[in-house]
Every structure is written in C-alpha cells, then in structure tokens.
Amino acid sequence: MADEKTGRFPDPHEYQVPEELEGWEEMYPSHFLFSDDRKDWEKSQFWYLDKIHAPEPMPPLDLIFQEAWQISLSQYTTRVFCIPPAQGIAQRMIGCYQYICAIAPPPDEIIGEKAALFEKRVFYVFEHYDELWDKWLTKFQALGNEMASVEVPKELPKFAPEDQVLPAPRGYYASYDLMSSFDKLADLMIKGWQYHFEMLNLTYLAYLMFGDVTRKLFPGISESAIGKMVAGAYVSMFKPEEELCRLAKLANGSSVVSAVLKKETSAQEKIAELETSDEGRNWLQEFEKSKDPWFYVSCGSGWFHHEGSWLTNLDIPFSYIRDYVIRLGNGETIDRDLDTIDKQRDEIVAKYRDLITTDDDRKAFDDAYKTIRTIYRYAEDHLFWVEHWLHTIWFSKIRELGKVLVDNGMLDEPDDIFMFNRYEVPEILTEVATGWALGVDIPVRGSYYKAKAKKRRNILEAAAKWNPTPALGVPPEEIAEPFTIMLWGVTTDRVKEWLEGMGEVKAEDVSEVKGFASSAGVAEGPARVLKLLKDIVDLQPGEVLVCPSTNPSWAPVFTKIKAAVTDIGGLTSHAAIVCREYGVPSVTGAGIATSVIKTGDIIRVDGDTGSVTIVKRAG
Amino acid sequence: MELILNFKNADKTSLPLVGGKNASLGEMIKAGIRVPPGFAVTTDSYQTFITDTGIGDAIFTLLADLDVDDVEALNNASVSIQKLMNNAAMPQHVLEAIQESYGELCLSCGTDTLPVAVRSSATAEDLPTASFAGQQDTYLWIEGADKVVESVKRCWASLYTPRAISYRVKNNFPHEKVLISIGVQKMVNSKAAGVMFTLNPTNGDPSKVVIEGSWGLGETVVSGSVTPDKFVVDKVIMEVSDKTISFKHIECVYNAEKGGVIDADVDPDRQKKCCLEDREVIELVQMAKHIEKHYGRPMDIEWAIDQDVPFPENVFIVQARPETVWSQKKKESVIGKKSGYQLLMEQAMKRIKIS
Secondary structure, eight states, rough: OSSSTOOOOOOTTTTTOOGGGTTTGSSSOGGGOOOGGGGGHHSSSSEEOOTTTSSOOGGGGGHHHHHHHHHHHIIIIIIISSOOTOOOEEEEETTTEEEOOOOOOOHHHHHHHHHHHHHHHHHHHHTTTHHHHHHHHHHHHHHHHHHHHOOOOOOSSSSOOGGGGGOOOOSSOHHHHHHHHHHHHHHHHHHHHHTTTHHHHHHHHHHHHHHHHHHHSSSTTHHHHHHHHHOOOGGGHHHHHHHHHHHHHHHHHHHHHHHHHHSSOOOHHHHHHHHTTTHHHHHHHHHHHHHHHHHTTSSSSSSSSOOOOOTTTHHHHHHHHHHHHHHHOOOOOOOOHHHHHHHHHHHHHHHHHHHHOSEEEEEEHHHHHHHHHHHHHHHHHHHHHIIIIHHHHHHHHHHHHHHHHHHTSSOOGGGGGGGGGTTTTTHHHHHHHHHHHSSSOOOOHHHHHHHHHHHHHHHHHHTTTEEEEEEEEOOOSSOOOOHHTTTTTTOOHHHHHHHHHHHHOEEEEEEEEEEEEOOOOOOEEEEEEEGGGGGGGGTTOOOEESOOOOOOOGGGGGGGEEEEEEEEOTTTTHHHHHHHHHHHOOOEEEESSHHOOOOOOEEEEEEETTEEEEEEOOO | OSEEEEEEGGGGGGGHHHHHHHHHHHHHTTTTOOOOOEEEHHHHHHHHHHHHHHHHHHHHHHHHHHHHHOOHHHHHHHHHHHHHHSOOOOOOOHHHHHHHHHHHHHTTTTOOOOOOEEEEEEEETTTTTOOTTTTEEEEEEEEHHHHHHHHHHHHHHGGGHHHHHHHHTTTTOOOGGGGEEEEEEEEOOOOEEEEEESOOOTTOOEEEEEEEEBBBBBHHHHHTSSSSSSEEEETTTOOOEEEEEEOEEEEEEEEETTTTEEEEOHHHHHHHOSOOHHHHHHHHHHHHHHHHHHSOOOOEEEEESSSOOOTTTTTEEEEEEEOOOTTTTTTOOOOOOOOOHHHHHHHOOOEEEEO
C-alpha cells in the first residue's frame, strides 16, 4: 500500500521533529524511544498517533498510564485470554507524542496453542460474568482505598518523633516514608492497570462479533445503530451526572438552598453560604455523600494531571447543578429516564430482529446479542473506576509529594513533579531523603530540577503547537488486534486518509472534513476547538464542540452545545454515545478536525452523512 | 357489469376488473396510505367497447395467423387495429359513466377541470403473474372530460402496439385473454417525485428504505433520464445513512402553452440542490414501512410531493408493487446455525485486511 505511487509514511528512524523540541527524548524512559538496536523491527511496523490516549504532548509522569496499558492490554491478548492471531500493542514516543503499533500475528503453532486456551478461558468468563464483575469491583475498590491511604509525609521532621523511637524504635523513618510512598503509589497504579483490562479485550471482541453479525444481516447498518442496540443506561460512567440531578432535585425542595445554588458565585462562596443554614448544611451532607466516588470523575479523559476532576474543580459540578436548578425552577425535567432508555434500546433490538427472515439467523442474532449484552457494561463501568476514580486519587497523592518537594526547595510548584517520569521521581525523592539524613545545612540540587522542569514545560508547549505525522512506517496488510479496529478505528479507509493528508495541504485551504456519521441531524454554529481538555470552561452555549475526543464526564455539556466533532472515535466513542443520548448531531473520527477548524469558524456538522463543512472562517 | 370502480372501493379482489396497479391503489387507500383520488375504467368497460362495437372479432381475426417476426406484417396489423379502434364510437353508457366519474372527481377536488393522469393497467385473465409493465400508454396532465375519454381510448388502443402484440405471442398469452383497465387519477402537481424500495436494492439489506427522487414529475426518475438524489434510511432508528445529491439537469413539468408535460431545463441553482426536505424523507420512510407491513413483503413504490399542499398532506404514494429481485431469491440463512460462542471464536480468529 505504502509504495512510491501512493506515498508512504515517514521512516520512524528518520522522522524529524521541530528544533524547539530539542531535548524531548530525556523526558521519557529510554525503552519508549525508537532505537538502533530494534531498528529493523521498528522500521517494518506501522506506527500511528494515539489520539485517544495521548491527544496532546505527554507530561513525563502521566506516561505511567501508557506504560501500564502497553503491558496490561497486550498480556491479556497474548498470555492470559489468548486471542489467537492477535499480539499486543507497542508504544513509542516521538517529539512528546505517542505512537502505537498493533504487532503482526504470531507463528501458526502459537495461534493453535492460544486457540485452545482461548476457548477454555474466555467462555468461562462469559458464563460467570456477573460474579466476576462483583469480584473485580471489590478488589478494585480495595486497591483504590489502599492507594488513598498511602501516607505521604507532610514534612520532614527536625528529629524523628518520640513515638517512632520509644519505647521501641520503629526502625524506619521519614526518609523511608518519603521514598516508599511514591513506590507504593506507583506499584498500586501499575496493579490497577493490570486489573483495567481484565475483561475489556473480551468486551471489544464480543462487540466486533456482534457488529459483524448485524452487518451480515443488514449490510448497510450504521455504527450508531449497533451502538444503540448494545449500550446500556445503568453504567457507572453516567452516575456522576445522575448524582448532580439528584442534588439539584433535593435543592429544588428548599427555596433557601436553591436560591444559593442559582447564584453566579464560586463553589467556595456557595458552600460557605450553605453552611449558615440547617437546610444548607443538610444539602451539603448529601453533596458529601455523592462526592466519593462519583465526583472523582475527571474533567477530561482522566489521562492527564492537568485536566483536574470535579473534586479539584468544584466550580464545575456547582455550575452544572446551577443549570439544573434553574431548569427545574422553569418546570423542565432534567434527568434522563433510565428505564425508558433501556426500554427504547430493547425496542430497537426487537425491530431489527423482526426484519430477520430465517429462523437460524434469528437464533444466531439472539445468541450474539446475549453474548455482547452479558459483557458490554464492562466497557463503561471499568472506565469510571480506573481512569476516573483511581487516577483522581493518584493525582491528589502525587500532588502531596509535589508539595513536599516544593517545601524542600526542589521544585517551584507542586505540579512540577509531573515533569519527571516515574523513574526520575524516586531519584529526586532520594536526594531529599538523603539530604535530611545527612544533617543540617546540606545542599540539594533544587536549581537543577527547577531548571529541568521549566525546560520540559517549554518543550511541551512547543510540542502542543506542532502537528505530528498521523503515522510512521509501513501499513500492514491485515489487523487482528481488536482494540486497533474498534477503539482506534484503523481501517483501510483511515490509512488512506492519513496517507492523503501527508501532502502539503495547508489547514486554511481545507473546507470540509469527513468522519463517521455517529449521531443524526444537521447543525450549524461557531466552533469551539478544545485541543486541551481543561479548556472546556471556555465553551459557550450554542457552540459546536470540536475536540480530539470526549468522555461521559462531559455529559452535562452536551445539553449546551449544538453539535460535536471529534478527531478520533472508534466504534464506541463516548462522544457518539452521549450525542445520541442528547440528540445532538455529531461526526466522530474526523481525523484532522482540530487542526483545520479554528475557534470561531462557522461550521456545519452533518450527522447524517458524516461531513463537517467550514461555512465561514473566523475573521 | 361494473364499468367504473372508484379506487376507494377497489382492493386486491378487484384485480381482474381493474388490473394490478389500480387494485394496489385501492389496497393502499384501505390501509390508510395517502393516495391521490381517482377511479378505474374497468375491464368491463373495455370489453363492452370491443363487443358492442363489434371490433373485437375483427381484431382477433387480424391477429389470428400473424407472424410476429414479419415486421411489416406486424406493423400493418397494428395500424389496422388502431384504425378500427379510432373509428369505433365509445358506447354511450360507457362514455357517460366516464364523464360522470370525472365530474365527481373534479367536484370532490373543488375544481371544474381537474388535471388527471390516465394510466393503462393491463391484466390477463387466469394469468395473475403476467407482467405487461411499461407496454401500455400513460397520459399526464389531462384536463376536461372530453380529453379524458379520448385518452382512455388511446390507452385501450395501446394494447395493440406492435411491441405489445409481439410480446403476447412470444409469451403465449392469448390476445383474447388479455384485458385492460384504465386508471384516472388526480394529477399530483409535484415539486419532486420518484421511487423508493423497502429494502436496499443494491445489497438486499432489509433494514433500509432507499429513496430516489428528482425535481418535477416522477417520469424522469422512472425512465432514467435523470440521475436522481438518493437517500438510504434505516427503518428502525430512522437515520439517513447515505445521502447522495446528484446533478439534476431536467425535470418533467406541466407546460401551459403546450397544454401538457415537457422535459424542461432545471434552473442552475436547483440542479445541485437536494430535492427533498428532511421531514419529507422521514414521512416517505414511514409510509414505505406502512406499505411493506400492509403487504407483508418488500415493495417498490412510486411517490410524489405536491407543491400546492402543506406538509405532511403533500406527500403522496402514486403506485406500489411487490419488489421482485431480492424477494425471489431463496431465503437462506446468512449466519448459519451458530452459537454466540462459535461466533465469538470465529471473530477471535479473524484478521482484518486493510490493504
């Protein structure tokens, strides 16, 4: 495919990054770099930009999640549940962007061995899904609670406290606590990510299977129709929003509380005001109940420290609650009737089923449907618990460590800790612990780390302005890896598009981009391009959201926007699901939308045909 | 003897009397589908005409030993028959019945000279599967009782074009057994019109309605003289999964000067414009689903959108017939007898080609 005629993607070993990024390599562990020792293998693979997990330049410590999923996702496919012809997904960094590669199938004898294991292990999971999910959630919550209880020393005491020495010495002190707290946190994060994929590969596989069956029965069936048949309403990912509705309705019962919540004041001011009345305090108690775990939801994907969560940006849930309280006051209904959503889904399934003409096909359809429905909720449930709940706990613990480093003169700001990767953080902590142990007036190299953090921030900033190539290396002839097909939507068409995009087309010359028609309807309005997920606060009502990808914690936003466009979106893209829920037109997987559309451009989103037209450029 | 049958009173049992097309219109009216009003001049009327005037015997004698491969003989026979029919006067009671029914139709539409479409619907006694599609004449935009009567007669005569004669001989349909009924139907002053299928004719997908439409009367779409706009709509979730807007250079419209329909050039600004509004597409799909359900089989439907009537009363079905291509295929399982686990195993072994 990638021959001289059709063009080819750059060779990963020769690809040049802008010079402003100089020094980017040292931000990441060396096994993440394309390297001469692996040159032949790396050149022969196909590497594409992972816009789902790494839509923006990667802060070094946030790479821990990537590092963890590379191992975990891959091992479930290759060593645990053994999807026969599939291998893992490898990662590399170039210029602060992550590229990934679905590795070619193993030799036939391995495929045979894996097939036998697959049958035995996978079918067992489907037969015992409900009990396995309960076990999963129990152990995962225990893990998160363990992480939350890791004690980061607030300060390094002048002398070890009395109770650590007498009547019997504890034997280890603040130096150890400091160093080991990060090790424990990192250890638990890696372990949490091992759990993350426990049933996910099988979920995706089942989804692909069901999609395939429905496409055989109804050759032109759309992804959105398949999504509608499979998606459930009662999933953890939608729970944060349900809690907001619950709190808004509670507030609506008290004129005192609703009056405070309707104000345009900050969350802190509202809380302070609510504290002054009984009704207010009662409501705050309910708010506290919702907070853990539901408001641990990230404001973004959960993949980046700077996204923040509802917990760290209370203004966000309070502003959503404000909208809801106002709407309730106007007599509107605010919550989605989940039973109705489930019922509508069942009706859709029944209608398609009615169109099937033979008994065998109906039976196969029923069986395939039962298989995917058994396991599908894992796709939405695990997401809340890992990417949102656990990551939020992690970020808050890491910030505690950051603060210790600031207090000890190593960093300017707590968040600077995220500028160091997970192999470097122990080194900084060790230096602080060493300094403390050595006595008083011991110099530490604060200026060295501060300068490094600053330089890395600059590199990341420069990288954010750069549009890296969508792919590197040689496109494969076939793909067997379920995530690659489903999550990243890598298809022949997509690869072709990427190849076409390789030419010297200027962003301002493009007037139309194409993607999946993922939620029906047509809408026109000013674009709001959010490359960085934290910028969501800039979004104004009536705008068209244009972003790399979205997730359900943005759900309340979807009542404000006219339409949504995403660069990336496989078969279960969150933007698509949420847009359909709210009847907002959307085009997902539009590839280059965030690079060719600028905030303020008037764009038309056609969710029926999958095209996004730039009607008028911003002045 | 029933010379005229209002569409409202027709149904599938009236097929021998009014032909397939008209019976189908009656069926749809019964099912609550919006069909332009009209009536059928029955096969009894036709038989009365050829019997009472005595031309029937003459016609069949002319055709008795005709060699249809002898082009000159075939043409001569056809010309002689046309002459016979032209010269024969329509029996008075048939004439009056047509005039009276047309008058009533005009009255019900609140006008004196209602434009109508006059369409032939041939039928063969005891041969319900015989198809004579497209062999007989259709006259559009006919105004006034005299013109209607004249058009009915011309439709009758179209049973004896060289092509129709030759077709019957080659397919062993005795001429005497083939009858003709004429549909007289209020003309839809269509903004846009076309056809639709209750499955996707390109791949047999039963979950889709495929609509093809263009500006003006539907004749340009049916005849293929224009590449129509195309809409593929999912029957269940009602999403338009594919929408192709074509370059539509001509449209079939009424021309007052000529007193009939012509193929006119489409204004440049409308050539590349979608001929249907979204809500019209959805209304058509709802109707298509209704019709398919009523007949219990995939259907091939002609529709028209009237420009003089507000939505949704402007959306009309002018014809519906069973879809033949996919419906005649043997119904075979596409998946086979497979359990969910077998399907999962198959999926697990799959490799997706991407080149």
